[in-house]
Amino acid sequence: MSIGAVIRRVRAHRGQFLLLAVLTVVIVLLVGGVPRVVNRLAEQGLREHLAAEPAGRRDLTYTVPPFLGAPPASSQAGQLDVLQQQMPADVRAAVADRWYTAQTTAEQVTGPDLTRGDHLVELGLRAMPGIEATATLVDGHWPDGSAAGDAPVQVVLPADLAARFQLRVGSRLLLAAPDPGKPAVPLTVVGLFRPVDPADGSWDALPAVLQVIEPEGDAEPFVLVGVVAIGALDRLAAEGRAVSFSWRYRLDAAAIDVRRIDRFVDGVQRLARADAFPQVTQGIDVPLRAFDRAVDSARTVLAVIAAGVLATLAGLVVLAAASAVRRRRTEFVLIRARGGGVGTGLRRSLAESLLVVPPAAGLGWLLGTLLPGTPGGTGPLAVGATVLVTLALPVATLTVPSGVTGRRDLGRLRPSARRATTEAALVLLAGLAVVLLRRRGLTPGEIDPLLVSVPALVAVAVSVLALRLYPWPVRLAGRLAARTRGSVAFLGTARAGRAAAATPLVVVVLAVATAAFCAVVATGIESTRDDVATRAVPADALIRGDRLAPDTGPALERLPGVVAVAGLADEPAQRLATDADGTDSRLRDTSVLLVDGPGLDRTVRAAGRDVPVPGPLRDARPGAGPLPAVVSPAVAADLSAAGLRSAFVTVQGQRYEFTPARTVADFPLARPDTDRYVVLPWQALPARNSPPVPTGFLLAGDRLDVGLLRQAGDEGQQRYQTGGAVTGRERPRSVAVETWSQTRLRLGGGGANGLLAFGFTAGAVAGGVLALLAIAFTVLSGARARGAVLSRLRTLGLSRRQWRGLLLVELAPLVGVSVLTGALVGVLLPVLLTPLFGLAAFTSGAAVRVGFAPGLVAATVGLGAVALGFALAVETLNNRRMRLGEVLRLGEEN
Template sequence: MSIGAVARRVRAYGGQFLLLAALAMVVLALIGGVPRLVNGRAEEGLRTFLAGQPAAARDVTYGTESIFNAGNGTSLMEAFAADLPRLEAEMPPDVRALVDQRWFAAETDAGRLTGPDLAAENLLVDLGLRSLPGIADAGSLTEGRWPDPAAPPGQPVQVALAGEVARKLNLRVGSRLTLAGPASASPEGAPDPVRIVVVGVFEPRDRADGIWQGLPQVLHVVEPPGDAQPFVALGVADGAALDRLSADGWGLRFTWRYRMGASGIHAADVDQLIGDLQRMSRRAEGRVFTQGLDIPLREFQGQVAAVRTVLAVIAAGVLAALAGLVILAAGLTVRRRRTEFTLLRARGGTAGSVAARSLAESMLVLLPAAAVGWALGNLAPGPAADSLPAAVVATALIVLALPVAALAAPTGVAGRRDLVRLRPSTRRITVEAAVLLLAAVAVLLLRRRGLVPGVVDPLLVSVPVLLAAAAAVLAVRLYPWPLRLLGRLAARTRGSVAFLGSARAARAVVTTPLVVVVLAVATAAFCAVVTAGVAVSRDEVAGRRVPADALIQGQRLAPETGAELARLPGVRRATPVLQESGQRLATDERGTDLRTGDVTVLLVDGPALAGLVRDSGVRVTLPQALVAPAAAGPLPAVVSPAVAADLAAAGRDGSAFVGVQNQRYEFRVAGQAETFPLLRADTTRFVVLPWQGLPRRSTGAVPTGFLVAGDHLDVSELRRVGNEGQRRFQQDAGLVGREPPREVEVLTWADVRQQVGEGSMNGVLGFGFVAGAVAGTVLGLLAIGFVVLAGARARGQVLSRLRTLGLSRGQWRGLLLVELGPLVAVAVVTGAVVGALLPLLLTPVLGLSAFTGGAPVRVAFEPRLVAGVIALGAVALGFAIAVEALNNRRMRLGEVLRLGEES
């Protein structure tokens, strides 16, 4: 066969080969481009995810215990400062490439600080001294100067303090103090006290600068944990002063801290990076090695595993639909050339020669098309993926599709298929039964065996395809029966449109096209349903954390703060909440310990909270025990299963006591819940009490927060009112002398929902769902077009005959609607049902809880899916009629009748 002869045949059947070439380009473009797009989004998500982590999570720190000067004149500061570049050079290459900033610090243990300025405020303070090279560039002096490195020995140690530290400790430039040596600093005992003088007060130029984020921080005072406990603070001293203290018996601790940036990391290297961090921990050479980077990296890996699994399912559906379209296109091409192949066989040609001729044509057209598609796919942004083997296999299968279809095509003169009722052959029945059996076995194995997340499991990716194929086979075998009944009823009515249309629809044999349509629509429906389920689950997670439009959390707020909040613009309701952790269960009001674990106690005003939840529209359901009006006897409580088990084992589920703000309340177990709104997801021991049922006491319960419902809330105003409520409570309680409380925290439902749905691999997951839904819809419409084209010649003959008998153009459109409508409706509805049921089977093994804050994805009926199915069915039917009309115009009905008669 010459190339010219092959090219002439390709030109003669240019439309069919152009269709096959377009499909080959699409398949190879997807194989080459989609992995690049996914990798690019994964890289972007990883960098965004790491950049949003707290600073401590991105720091790799080496540290030492207290080291004492050997007395040989060596400067410990100079010796250990030289280790900053050396330790970085010893890091594994991928870790070293991420280092963005580095800091060296030396400090003493905290000793007791005394002086007249502290005594004036009756302050108990422990102070440590820290040397931070580069602090003069990171801080700005507001008073005085920085410690002088050339200060002579024997003079007081010069110290600079952060502005907040100086204010809280009543210190200023010129304050003279005495610092006692730590009692456990040296084996020989505590060193002699040293004199301290404050020479400077500074403020940070940028509080986010990593130099300030060593623990404990230089910028803040650590509040005393209880009564008679000291404040803890740090002062900045020069390295030379610390060297002199070391020579006098003071121990020094050294830290080398490296801040990991996000710009140099690649998603493909995360596993290697985690392993290198673990090896660095084992090779710390006696230093204290601290890092928290592996925790967010492992969290990211969990999301990567889930995304990889989900994308494998979506890709399997899309590629299977494309493969079906290639088969349909090849079959359509062979059907159009059936006369040619029959003539070749009649002239002595063999099946092999027919296949060789088709293979030559296929290679001439499809190999260049596949190469162009692969090149276009590799133009997509993102790191390259190892998809070349898949591309080679796909190209080989596409090229072989046409010769295989030519081998399988029957030869001889075709009969009038529209005049007989075709019965399926034994081979077809066997294949369809095998598909049904395989689908059932695959589902059973998947449910029993489970799945390893992150692994592209052949069983997992084959289950949706097999289920769609099985559903299509059942639909093909079942839907003609009601149509035949409809045909009998239509035969008794006037007019021929309903009768002819239902009769032709009942005789239609379109198993392969229907399978492709069902598979494509099922992929789109699966993506839509899972997307809705993930969104609902994220709403529920945000609702559990903030079961209102906003939550104000603090220490203790004056009860009238709720009324102040209600007067703010946009606020409709405000209700108090009280939460205390670390409480003990007791057997009586005196506090006899029940000897169980600590519990977290939450008080909510049930009726008020229920109304606020309804007003906010948050997806939260409150137990009836908390909403019921107050009644005599123990308070009805909702407890966690762990607390319920402890109470039942102790026989106290009907009456027990729990402390709340130094008051004890009797309660009984009225219900159990795995989680409860406002509590952390990892809280496994809690007791929730109804505020409206609390007995009257001399000291009432004081809110620790408020829930707010409203529109267009001003977060700054909510924070202002919350802070005023905290200060008002301190004043009313006579706690004026205490340090002002920390600012309240204001969380809005919208912000929490955004945090749950953004970052890391969420963009990749959303891209996969959108791409799957769009691709499934488009491929479904294309498959319906193939359904129309497959029967276009037969319908053209019928139309020619009926038009000759007087059928009008409007009646022909009605006949086409009756014939194609049931097929399109069955295909779309079957695909939608399969796609809606697939999440029930696959969601438990997809690991999507990594994208919902750990909450399982809830798959429920989605009303919008029904509207989508109806719209898709209407579009598909309109598309089918448009394809038929264009095809009829192209073929010219008179020539179809004259040339297509094969009697």
């Protein structure tokens, strides 16, 4: 067998081999390129995830607490290299920046300038080697560490803080001694600076240099940090002042391998758990563990989607090989007739495949390497896929019958006993695999062979059942069509009732099921995120604070865009009592929520949120007896076990009796960190001398200004604190304002969400495109037989319009049942598999709710219409190419 003969045969059948080559390129490109994209998105998600965390959580800090007799601060800077070398290799490689500081404890400082401002200030002195490169002098000069021992210690301060306390270059201060028997230390301000980049990690040490610690009470001091030379700090340590040391390392997310996060976290935790000196503190393990769980879940979903896409491509390869062999069946039969054996055609097909498939696989792998990202180590999979595609055509050659076959359109085809047994075994195997997978579970993040095979098995099994059952209603429709006038409906249903041409549509079911699976799971995640956001903020905005003046509600209603306001009071960790005297019920602590039932109902309706307010809260009115309350299942169970029909709970110093009127498993506004809560109707509270005041407000409106809401809330807190008989000394913390849109955006942005979105988008698009391609294969598989029938009917007077109608009637049942079956499988698979994916990592811990989506029906109908139109277009183009007038002179059907 010469290579020239092989090349001539490939050129003669270039259409079939081009199709096989394109499929090979796509398969190898997906196997080699998609893991790169996945790794790149995971790395990008890790950077975004850690960037959203506070800077301190990305630091690995070694600290030595303040102690007397400390070694010279200048000698400890070299510990930066020593400590880094002692880190595990992965952690050491991730260090991006590092800083060394030494600091004295803060002591009271006095001076003429501070006296004029009537400020009570404590000052800590810190040595920060390298500050000259990260800050710019505004006035003065940097401190000189070689000053004489009796000279004042030179200090530089941030310009903004110095101006606040009326300090300037030349200001003289006196730092109090930690012990009464020691002399005070004179200080002089020699320079003022501003940071080049306030976000630079060198300023993140606590307490911060660029910020002042505000006093919590009227008699409390301000706390500042001044920068001195390292030599001056050595002098202070020699005089008996306690000095602390800190070596801080900033970890770079770009240097952390997302494929080995577990090993990195273990290394960090070993450092933190080690009983060593200095002490190690870190907080990066928590966000890394959370991100790793999300990536593992996303990789599991991606494995299922990839399995569906690759199974569809494998089916297309089988169809392409079968189509190529079917078109060359006469050639292989002639080889047998001339004395050739089974191996002759096999060797011929293998030589042709070796000439086409491996080069196409190489091209696909090369294209995959051009995609950005870390290689996924899928080279063996690409080689295995290439081998299987190469063997597809030779194996299909073995199925060519050795004799002459009769016409297949004269009678009804019945499945053989072997085929029926195979299909029954396939259905049983799919059911067994589903049961085994649900009972056994899986490890998220690992490519489980059973997990990736179950969707394909279920899709094939359901498609086999559907394609075996669908001819019966079609034949019934054919009997009804036989009683009507015209031949289009009768002939179309008669041909559609034969199941032989329906076999390739199993591939269509696989493709549509993959696309539907992606759409259903993505919709379920989005709807669950909506529910989580609505549970946290059941309207448009939520203000939470300490205690706010009662007139804060009317003040909020006057703000632009606000249409409804409802007050609430939240009391965490309250003890339940059995009587009005406060006898402890010996039940666990319970969170108490006080809401205005009618106001809450009005506000959630104005915001358009689907949040039903229970009747006991909405309809309660003041009266004798206990308050009707909505309780959690845990509280209801405890009260029932204790034999209590009612109980007492304290709200802002007042005790109220309640009785469980409704049990609700998930009440909006309840604290997410507890499953024990009692919700009382505010409008039904009995009159007391000290009625409760709100700790928050729920708002509904359009284009709400968060700044105005925060300002109104802070003013409400201030009015409550200063409006009573006793004025609070501590300044109230600013209220927290959270909007529904911000909560929803936080749930769906950053982290591994981009990886999951890529998988769903790519799976849906690939499933839809491959479904259309599989439908084209299905149409072309029976094109010659349909062409012969249409040629005969055209000679009998069939019009073009009737011809298109006949094609539509014949193809509509096949296309419709395949698309509908694929959509059904795509809805069924999430119900079976979603509990195994661990998708709660993407919904703030809430279980993903997968259910019926009306949009899926419209999408299925639209896909069916597009598929049917595509099938008609393919058939029309093929008939034009074949010239229907010549079809009767071609093939054994003649």
